[in-house]
Structures are given as structure tokens and as C-alpha cells.
Amino acid sequence: MSANTLSRRDFLHAAMCSSAACVRLSCSALTVSALFVAAGKTMAETLDTEISTINVLNPDEAADLAAIAARIIPSDETPGVTEAGAIYFIDYVLGSSRSELLAPVREGLVALKARSEEIFSQSDLSRLAPFQLDALLKEIENTGFFAMLRYLTVCGTFSLPEYGGNRDMTGHTLVGFDHRHVWAPPFGYYDADYMARGE
Amino acid sequence: MAQAPFATRDEVDFVVIGSGAAGGIMAKELSEAGFSVVVLEQGPHLKGPDFKHDEWAYTQNEELTWGRRKGHPQTFRRYEHEKAEIVDGSALTYAHNVGGSSVHFSGNFWRLRPIDFMERSVLGPISGTNFADWPITYEELEPYYTKVDWEIGVSGQMGPWDPPRSKDYPCPAMPVKSSGVLMERAAKKLGWTAYPAPVAILSKAHNGRPPCIHCGFCNGFGCEVSAKSSSMAAMIPLALASGNCELRTLCTVSRINTDASGRANEVLYWEADGTEQAQRTKAVVLSANGAESARLLLLSASPQFPDGLGNSSGMVGKNLMFNGSSRVAGLFPEPINAHKSIPTTRVIHDFYSIDPSLGFYGGGGIDSRSLTAGRPMAAALQNPVFASSNWGSEWKQNLMREFTHTCSFNGHCTSLPLSTNNVTLDPEVKDKWGRPALRTTFMNHPDDFKTMEFFMERSVELMEAAGALEIVASYNKTGQTGGVHLLGTCRMGNDPDSSVVDKYNRSHDVPNLYMVDGGSLVTSGRGQPTMTIMALAFRAADHIKQAARKLEI
Numbered sequence: 001m002s003a004n005t006l007s008r009r010d011f012l013h014a015a016m017c018s019s020a021a022c023v024r025l026s027c028s029a030l031t032v033s034a035l036f037v038a039a040g041k042t043m044a045e046t047l048d049t050e051i052s053t054i055n056v057l058n059p060d061e062a063a064d065l066a067a068i069a070a071r072i073i074p075s076d077e078t079p080g081v082t083e084a085g086a087i088y089f090i091d092y093v094l095g096s097s098r099s100e101l102l103a104p105v106r107e108g109l110v111a112l113k114a115r116s117e118e119i120f121s122q123s124d125l126s127r128l129a130p131f132q133l134d135a136l137l138k139e140i141e142n143t144g145f146f147a148m149l150r151y152l153t154v155c156g157t158f159s160l161p162e163y164g165g166n167r168d169m170t171g172h173t174l175v176g177f178d179h180r181h182v183w184a185p186p187f188g189y190y191d192a193d194y195m196a197r198g199e
Numbered sequence: 200m201a202q203a204p205f206a207t208r209d210e211v212d213f214v215v216i217g218s219g220a221a222g223g224i225m226a227k228e229l230s231e232a233g234f235s236v237v238v239l240e241q242g243p244h245l246k247g248p249d250f251k252h253d254e255w256a257y258t259q260n261e262e263l264t265w266g267r268r269k270g271h272p273q274t275f276r277r278y279e280h281e282k283a284e285i286v287d288g289s290a291l292t293y294a295h296n297v298g299g300s301s302v303h304f305s306g307n308f309w310r311l312r313p314i315d316f317m318e319r320s321v322l323g324p325i326s327g328t329n330f331a332d333w334p335i336t337y338e339e340l341e342p343y344y345t346k347v348d349w350e351i352g353v354s355g356q357m358g359p360w361d362p363p364r365s366k367d368y369p370c371p372a373m374p375v376k377s378s379g380v381l382m383e384r385a386a387k388k389l390g391w392t393a394y395p396a397p398v399a400i401l402s403k404a405h406n407g408r409p410p411c412i413h414c415g416f417c418n419g420f421g422c423e424v425s426a427k428s429s430s431m432a433a434m435i436p437l438a439l440a441s442g443n444c445e446l447r448t449l450c451t452v453s454r455i456n457t458d459a460s461g462r463a464n465e466v467l468y469w470e471a472d473g474t475e476q477a478q479r480t481k482a483v484v485l486s487a488n489g490a491e492s493a494r495l496l497l498l499s500a501s502p503q504f505p506d507g508l509g510n511s512s513g514m515v516g517k518n519l520m521f522n523g524s525s526r527v528a529g530l531f532p533e534p535i536n537a538h539k540s541i542p543t544t545r546v547i548h549d550f551y552s553i554d555p556s557l558g559f560y561g562g563g564g565i566d567s568r569s570l571t572a573g574r575p576m577a578a579a580l581q582n583p584v585f586a587s588s589n590w591g592s593e594w595k596q597n598l599m600r601e602f603t604h605t606c607s608f609n610g611h612c613t614s615l616p617l618s619t620n621n622v623t624l625d626p627e628v629k630d631k632w633g634r635p636a637l638r639t640t641f642m643n644h645p646d647d648f649k650t651m652e653f654f655m656e657r658s659v660e661l662m663e664a665a666g667a668l669e670i671v672a673s674y675n676k677t678g679q680t681g682g683v684h685l686l687g688t689c690r691m692g693n694d695p696d697s698s699v700v701d702k703y704n705r706s707h708d709v710p711n712l713y714m715v716d717g718g719s720l721v722t723s724g725r726g727q728p729t730m731t732i733m734a735l736a737f738r739a740a741d742h743i744k745q746a747a748r749k750l751e752i
Contacts, residue, residue, distance in 0.1 A: 072590040080595065097260055097268070134591070141590070150590055151580065158576035159255035174595075175602035177538060177575040179252065181423070183413040187540050188377030188603075189533035199380075 053088055053164065056095035056102065060124070062087055064109055067126040069153040071133050079170050086156030089165030093152065101148055108145035112136060204445045207478045211235040212747070214466045214480040216452050216495065219299020220729050221715045221736035222486030223430025227437045228740035229484075230444035234747065237478055238444060239468055241451040242295035245302070246431070250421035254576040257419055263294040263303050270631030271295075274638045275680055279619060283638045285628060290639040290681035291490040296421075297448060298431025299488060300683065300729075305418040305542040305572075306399040306427055307727040308353050309564065310344050310734075312362040313337040314552060315724055325560055328644060329518050329616040333721045334693045334702040341365060343734035343741075351733060352405045352428040355397030360548060370402045372544075373411065377535040378567035378606035379545035385664035386547055393545040396566060399428035399729070400541050408432060413540035418572040430733075450476070451632055454499040455483055455508055455712070463508075463712045469632060482711035482752050484743075486736070489519070489685030489717040490637055493622045496689070496714075498634060509689075509706040509714070514699050516623055518616035518690050519641060520723040521682030523563070523651040525610035525674035527658035528570050528584050529667030530601065537606045538573030547661075551725060553653055561650025563612025563725040565658055570607045578602050584671050608661050610654025610674070611726025615644040616687050643678045651675070684728050689718030704739040711752045715739045 054062050066087040073081040081087075094102045109125075117123040120132050128136070140146045156165035158172065166172060172179050186192035205211050212234035215226050222238065230236040242263075256262045265271045266289040274283035275290040294303045314321065316333040324330060345366045347353065354370035355361075372395030375383070379393070386393035400417065401410045411426040425432040438444040449471035456465040456477075463483040468476050485492045493516040499508035507515050543566040552562040570584065571577035579598055583589050584605070586597035620642065624635035651674040662670045692698025695707035700719050706712040717732050724731060746752050 073595055074592050076592050076595075078595075078599070137590070154579045155255060155259060155576060158579055160251075160253055163255055171579075172575055175575050175578065175599055176534075176536075177602065181252070181412065181414050183415065183539045185374040185413075185540075186377075187374075187413070188536040190377035190380040190531075190535065191375055192377075194375060194380040199383075 054091045057091050061106065061109060062091060063126040064113065064124070065090055065105070065149070067128070067133060068137065068149055069156070071130060071137055072150055072153045073157055074130075078174060080174075081153055081157055083167070084157045084165050084170040085167040086153055086165040088167075089156030089159060089163050090152045092164045093155070098152070101152070104145065105148060108148070112140065112145075115139070205235060205237055205478075207476050210479040210481055211237050212481050213237070213484055214239060214478050214482075215484045215486060216455075216466065217299060217485070217487035217491065217716070218297045218430065218435060218446065219293075219486060219488060219716070220301040220430055220732045222484070223298060223301070223434035223438070224733055224736040225484045225486055225715055225740055226444050226446075227434040227441070228737065229743065230438045230441040232744045233443060234744075236438070236444040237480070238438070238446045239450045239452055239466065239478070240297050240446065240448050242297065242448065244297040244431075244446065244448045245421060247421070247423050247425045250423045252414070252416045252420065254574050257303075258574065258577060261288065263296055263419075263421070264289060264292050265295045266292075272628055272630065272636050274625045274628050274636055276638070276640050277642045277678065279640055283625060283640070285636075286681070290641075291622070291637055291685055292681060292683045293488050293490065293685065296431070297435055297446065298429040301399075301429040302421045302427075302431050303419050304683070304729060307543060307546075307566065308347075308355075308397045308399045308730040309546070309725065309727040310362050310364075310397075311337065311340070311724050311731050312551060315722060316340075318722060322555060322560060325615060325646070327617070329618060329690075329697070330560070331616075331692065331697070331721055334691055337362065340731075340734050340738060343737040344730065346737045347730060347733045350406070350737075351399060351430075351433045352401050352408065353397055353399055353730075354402040356395040358394055360392055360394040368397065370405055372396075373398060373400065373402045373541055375544045376537065376540055376567070378537050378569070379543070381529075381531065381535070381606060381665040382545045382547070382565075382567040382608060382661060385661045388664040389660060391547055391549040393547050393567075396543045396546040398541055398543075401426045401428065406433065411541065415539045415573050418542050419574075452487070452495060453632065453634065455485070455495065456499070457501065457503060457508070457709065461503055461709060463709055482713070482743075482747070484713045484715055486714075486716045489688045490622055492714055492716055492718050493688040494624065494634075494637055497624050504708070509699055509708045509712055511708050512696055512699055514690055514697065516688050517618045517621045518687035519620045519622055519639070520614035520616055520684070520686040520720070521641075521679050522614055522684045522686075522723050522726040522728070523561075523610070523612040523643070523647050523654075523674070523679070524726075525612075525651045525655035525658060525672070526570070527608045527655060527662050527670060527672040528605055529608070529662040529665060530585055530605050530669040531665075531667055532604070534603045535606050536603050537569035538575075538602070542572065543568050548725075550654070550657060553650065557653075559646040559649040560615065561613045561646055561653065563610055563650065563654050565608050565610050565654060565661065568607045568609050570601075570605055575602060585669050608658040610651065610658055612647075612650045612654050613725060614647055614686075614723040616690070616722065617644060622688050639681065641679060641681075648674075648676065684717065684723070684726070686717045686720045686723050686728055689714040689716075690721050691719040692721065703742040704735060705742075713739060713743060
């Protein structure tokens with residue numbers, strides 16, 4: 001990565017700062033693409049330059065999928081898919097253990113982009129406002145295509161970072177899963193209370 | 200490859216097919232007794248350091264359980280007139296590695312109770328089923344349960360809740376978790392007894408193995424410190440140390456051959472690279488599990504045994520039982536952290552036998568668990584429990600709240616044996632070796648549904664007594680579509696016309712062939728069958744050793 005390229009960490013920091021500002025000012029302003037724009041880049045540009053490990057998806061596909069994933073597990077008061085870098089995971093598995101999903105994902109994206117163009121006159125999903133993308137996803141939430149995207153998004157958020165997503169254990173931290181190899185009692189509130197009471 | 204101690208053309212005393220819960224014990228017992236033993240295991244020999252906390256690899260990519268993604272598709276159908284369809288993953292789930300499913304199981308180790316062995320005599324027949332007494336009693340098996348306790352390593356607390364036992368547990372009960380405390384307190388309110396769950400996980404060092412470190416990755420994962428008492432950790436090292444046992448991994452058995460007199464004399468298998476081998480042997484112990492053993496017997500059909508080896512009764516593959524289940528999730532105000540430590544620390548057996556006056560057969564137990572084996576990916580993938588949507592901010596907020604603040608009171612209960620529930624060879628679908636795929640045909644008996652509903656209702660009462668803020672209850676109302684307890688497919692019995700093996704797990708048809716795994720269970724018990732599978736293995740091994748020394752095999 002060149003010195004004048006925004007590092008991923010710097011980018012996320014900027015994005016999160018923007019996110020916080022957006023939340024304070026207006027919920028409707030909280031879009032993934034807006035975060036990228038706030039960071040000085042479009043999402044496609046960012047993916048093109050920032051994510052050097054996107055090998056299977058083209059930049060537009062990656063941007064679209066990242067935008068969709070960011071609505072499935074949004075970044076709001078807490079980090080979501082974007083911070084977890086699930087798109088890296090999605091790209092990785094679409095080129096390996098889930099290669100059979102690549103064609104259906106691409107086909108589904110083409111159809112969804114067409115629908116977006118029809119409704120919002122905008123086929124670039126990463127440039128839609130969140131409520132627009134949510135409306136689109138609501139239309140397809142019971143389809144196999146959406147189930148695939150949800151599956152990939154969730155797995156990318158909660159798999160080990162070595163597969164590309166769950167960066168800095170973002171997904172695990174989100175749900176309160178502290179990934180340690182050794183624990184000792186008490187494990188939770190009720191067994192601590194049980195011990196304290198001598199039950 | 201190291202020099203093999205036994206050449207395939209030299210006749211060994213025993214070939215043990217499968218190194219799981221039963222196979223590991225058979226290998227250890229027979230080799231320590233001085234017999235030459237070759238163990239054929241289709242999976243690799245993974246050990247503690249090989250295991251990882253990797254949900255993607257283990258639960259989604261079937262690293263241990265294989266299935267369709269690894270070239271082992273299975274098919275499923277409800278009824279015999281239907282065409283079976285390939286399932287995603289596996290219908291019959293088991294681990295493919297040394298130690299078999301004892302490596303990735305949850306370690307719950309319930310003994311059967313005296314009633315399990317004679318329930319048919321006590322309750323009478325159940326129409327349309329193969330409900331039967333066992334040919335052995337609890338008293339006959341009890342010494343072997345105790346042998347499992349001490350040789351395999353079981354933690355628990357002896358008490359009035361136990362079936363009769365001749366010796367205390369070798370290790371004290373595991374520390375109670377919040378989910379167990381909630382259950383125990385609720386049970387007291389209802390006048391029931393929640394007692395420390397017996398588990399095949401060490402609470403203290405035992406037999407040279409260390410105690411549990413409470414990492415939480417038991418169910419579906421291998422234990423990194425070998426505190427889980429798998430046959431891989433507890434038995435295989437002893438078998439190999441005997442000097443009489445050769446463990447051949449990545450070796451997939453294709454058939455068992457017989458000689459002109461109908462005795463098993465040769466086991467055919469493929470090595471990892473596809474090379475075909477044939478191991479000559481004096482006797483065969485088939486411990487490939489309740490799915491694979493039945494398939495291999497059916498695959499070993501010959502003009503002499505046209506319906507499959509050892510299948511003169513027609514019972515090979517039939518009477519498949521899984522154990523029923525129910526799940527009641529509860530959301531609590533304080534952190535439970537069910538993902539830490541072992542799956543379950545308290546169990547209730549107040550309803551081991553449901554009152555027959557209710558009009559149906561059944562019984563079981565309830566234990567306290569995590570909703571999704573404590574795994575965050577599984578929690579996020581499942582249908583939302585306490586939310587209306589499965590994506591977006593609201594769902595995310597619920598997920599953040601649910602993961603640490605929920606537990607589940609799960610029912611584990613009986614399944615009735617039916618001829619129509621079975622394992623057969625799929626006529627069209629093949630696995631990577633060209634063998635017919637496992638085809639499962641299964642639909643629960645009506646009493647199974649009533650039993651699952653009964654346990655769900657009791658768990659709801661428990662959850663209410665525990666003070667859950669929200670409760671979501673479920674059981675499979677449309678019928679089970681698979682399982683991890685693979686029982687009944689080579690059932691034990693005295694009558695060769697209605698059973699596959701005798702009371703010592705010996706084939707009625709082939710005198711030097713033993714089937715020792717979950718397939719030999721006559722009834723399902725109430726869940727957690729591995730303890731009984733292991734006890735039966737120790738018992739069968741004792742018999743085999745005596746018979747072999749008297750040249751009666």
C-alpha cells in the first residue's frame with residue numbers, strides 16, 4: 001500500500017467518525033456509500049484501491065455486495081459488516097469453497113440492479129440511500145438470493161479473521177463473544193450469585 | 200509411510216472397521232489382550248493440537264463430518280414410495296476421524312436405566328413398531344458402565360438420581376454454569392430434581408490426561424487439550440502402545456468378503472490415493488456407526504448372502520432411531536454466557552418414563568444448554584429467536600442481546616423403532632468412491648411427536664419458573680430429517696429372525712463377525728447413547744477375548 005493511500009484502519013476511523021456525525025445529524029444520512037464519500041472516495045474506488053485481496057469479484061460487484069451486506073448487519077451505534085470486512089471473506093469463499101454460489105450471486109445482482117434502476121433510476125447499489133436499499137432488499141428478503149447473501153454476510157462477520165472477515169474480531173466483539181481458550185468459573189451472573197450464596 | 204507391522208496378505212486376528220466410540224475400545228481391548236489388530240479408519244488421525252475454534256471450517260465446511268461437500272452425499276425421504284433427494288450436508292451426521300463422533304460430541308454421558316432394557320415387558324407391545332426388550336439387563340451391563348467411567352473418564356456426582364452404580368465417578372462434577380443454576384433453581388420451585396450432568400469431560404486430571412479448560416468448544420469440535428474423553432484420546436493411544444495394533448487411516452472399506460463356509464475372511468478397502476487393498480483376517484469387528492455399518496453390510500452382499508452380509512433377518516438398516524428433541528429458549532436479564540465451558544451442567548430426569556395413562560409411550564430428560572452450542576456464527580445464522588426479522592438494525596440489536604443472555608432447556612427423548620425408518624443404499628447417488636450413497640427413510644411415530652411436545656411443555660414450565668423475560672418453544676412438528684444418534688440398524692436380540700446380532704454383538708449369521716456400535720441398541724434410550732455404546736463395546740470385547748482363546752470364533 002502506498003504512503004498516500006488511505007490505510008484501511010484510517011479509513012474505518014474516518015468512516016466511523018462520519019458515521020457518528022451522521023447519526024447525530026440525520027439518520028437518513030447514514031449510508032455506506034456516504035461513509036465512503038465522507039472518506040473522500042466512492043466505494044468502488046475504495047474497493048479498487050483499498051482492498052487488494054478482492055480477487056474474484058469486480059469492483060462494482062464488490063461495492064454492491066458490500067453495500068447490501070452493510071444493510072444486513074449495519075454499522076450504527078456499533079460496528080457492523082463494513083468494519084468486519086466481510087466483503088473480503090465473501091470474495092475469498094466465492095473463489096474457493098463456495099464457488100458454486102458465484103454465478104447465482106452475479107445473476108441475482110444483475111436482477112437487483114435492474115430493479116434499482118427501475119425504481120430509483122440508479123443501478124449502482126452502493127450509491128443508494130439506506131432506506132432505498134432496504135426497500136429493495138425487503139422485496140427480495142424471502143428469496144434464495146437474499147438467503148445466500150445473508151449467509152455469506154453472517155459467515156463473513158463471525159468466521160475467524162484468517163478467512164478475511166471478522167477483522168479485529170469485530171463480529172465476535174459485537175455479540176459479546178470473547179474468544180479465549182481458557183475460562184474459569186464463574187462464567188456468568190447466575191453461577192457467580194450461586195457461588196456467593198453458597199448454594 | 201512407516202513400515203506396516205502387518206502385511207495385508209498375512210492373516211491378522213481382527214480387523215476393526217472404524218475407530219470411534221466402540222471401535223477405539225475394541226482395538227484397545229483386543230490388542231492389549233495380545234491379539235493382532237488392524238484398525239481401518241476412513242478419516243485422518245487428528246489430535247488435540249490439530250483442532251481449532253473454527254466455526255467456518257467445522258460447522259459450515261464439514262471438516263470433521265464430511266458430507267456432500269467432501270464427496271459423501273446422502274439422500275433423504277420420508278416414505279419408501281418416495282424418491283430420496285440429496286440433502287445439504289448430511290442426514291446422518293458423524294465425524295470422519297480417528298475417534299469418530301466421540302471426538303466432536305458434546306460429552307453427555309447418561310447411562311441407560313433398568314427400565315430401558317425391559318420396557319416392552321412392562322408396558323406391552325406398541326402397534327406397528329418393533330418395540331422390544333433387550334436380551335440383556337441393566338445389571339449385566341452395569342460393570343461395563345463403571346469400566347467406561349474409569350477407563351474413558353467421566354465426571355459426575357453420585358446421588359439418588361443415578362441408576363444403580365457399583366462405584367463412584369472418577370472425577371467430580373464439572374462446575375455449574377449459569378444455565379445450570381437457572382435450571383436447578385427452577386426445578387426446586389417445581390419440585391423436580393436438577394442434578395449435576397454426567398459428562399465424558401475431565402474435571403480433574405485422570406489417566407494421564409489434563410482437566411477441561413472451559414474453552415467452550417465441545418459440541419461439534421475436537422478438544423484441544425484432550426480433556427474430552429474421546430476414544431481417540433482415551434483408547435487409541437493404549438491400543439497403539441500395546442504393540443499389537445496397527446491403525447491405518449484414510450482407508451475406506453468397500454466390502455467384507457466371506458469364504459465358502461460363510462465366514463468373514465477378508466476386508467477390502469481403498470487407501471487415500473485409491474489403491475485397493477485386501478486385509479486377510481480371522482475375524483471382523485464392524486464398528487463403523489449406525490449408518491456406515493449397515494451400509495457396509497448391504498454392500499457386502501454376495502450369492503451366499505444375497506440380502507447383505509448378516510442380514511438373514513432383513514433387519515440390517517431398519518429400526519433407525521435418532522432420539523427426539525425439543526428446545527425452549529429463554530432470555531434473561533443478566534449475562535448467562537452459555538458459550539463458556541461445557542455444553543450442559545444440569546439435567547432433569549423426573550420424566551424418565553412418562554405416565555402411560557397419558558395415552559402414549561415415551562420418556563426422556565431435560566438439560567440446560569446454549570441455544571446454538573455457544574457459537575456466534577450459528578447464533579447469527581439461525582432464524583431469529585426473539586426478533587421478527589433476520590436482518591437489519593433491529594435484528595442486530597437482538598443478536599447482541601441474545602447471545603450472552605439466553606440459554607435453552609432442551610428435551611432429549613425416546614424414538615420408537617420402526618421397520619419403515621431405515622438406512623438403505625441409494626440406487627442412483629454415489630459417493631466419491633463410487634459406493635451407493637446412504638439413503639435415509641424416516642418419519643417419526645406419532646408417539647415420538649407427543650413425547651417431544653411433552654418435554655417442550657415441561658421445559659416451558661421450567662423457563663417460566665426460572666424467570667425468563669421471553670420464552671420461545673419448539674420441536675420438530677413435521678418430523679426429524681436426520682440426527683447424530685444413529686441407533687438400531689443392527690439390533691441386538693436372541694431371535695435370529697428379528698435381530699442382527701446376539702447379546703454379545705455377534706452376528707447371528709456369520710460367526711466371526713461382530714457389529715459393535717450404536718446400531719445394536721434395541722431401543723433408543725432417552726438420549727446421549729455414547730455411554731451405552733462404549734459399555735456394550737467393553738462387554739463385547741470381554742466376550743470376544745474369551746471366545747477367541749477357546750477357539751470359538
